[in-house]
Amino acid sequence: MAEYFVGQLANEAGINVETVRYYENIKLLPKPKRRKSRYRVYDESDLARVKFIVRAKELGFTLKEIKELLELKIDSQAKCGDVKHLTEHKLKDIDNRIKDLRKIRSVLIKLIEQCINEEVSSEECPILESIEF
Amino acid sequence: MAEYFVGQLANEAGINVETVRYYENIKLLPKPKRRKSRYRVYDESDLARVKFIVRAKELGFTLKEIKELLELKIDSQAKCGDVKHLTEHKLKDIDNRIKDLRKIRSVLIKLIEQCINEEVSSEECPILESIEF
């Protein structure tokens, strides 16, 4: 099992060391094992977690929401019903996001087709012409 | 054609007045018509624009990216090729977002199924068990 110090972890995830420490401070990352030197020691599962955080952030989730997503699990403490409820809520949110991204997507495709046909459109914004949120 | 003052516009879009002024300052909204009193006057197209901004933000776009999306159009100035290129770039980004949201989606669905079967899973995080970004 591969082990990393914080610099390598940060590097593989494409963020910087201070950000890793920050995520630890706000409890988005668990406290890692330490060397006697107090150096933090991570493994692949930590890397996966960091990569998830990075991508989820790009997808528009706040760090708070990401924490909630990562905490979704049925364990001895959590009742199934609660987790199910929470998860269904998250699912609905994600479905709506996908739906609206698809709307934007279809407008972009139309726009690309217009470009191919060398149509010069009006002065209007094509995205707003076709999308109603 | 309906006309709104800034308060009504903000209200319909679910944001507040200061935010509308802020969006105007950073040129995300065009300068509106004014009454003699200097009151801002908006119409439905402004409302559609604000609503788009609000939702696009929720979908994880920065205000800068939203501005770029809203500026995508072929007009007398912009060359088709340039717009096509830019738009294809945005399209690729959106396709990737949808793809990754689907990954999260499928994990949530699995989790809900587990809840229904009253399975108590491990102490591990189910999202990280199944997603690799």
Next chain:
DNA sequence: CTTGACTCCGTACTATACTACGGTGCTTAT
């Protein structure tokens, strides 16, 4: 024609999410 709600503006403050700094202590390749 008053009065309560709305709008004007600039400026200052806030929350979230980092990012930089700086002095000190490890690690590791030579």
Next chain:
DNA sequence: ATAAGCACCGTAGTATAGTACGGAGTCAAG
């Protein structure tokens, strides 16, 4: 065993995206 490169920590600073304030002017219902 030394030196370049990491890591330690707390604290302070930054960028983005708002949010609040306050005194003056405007709107419109009664």
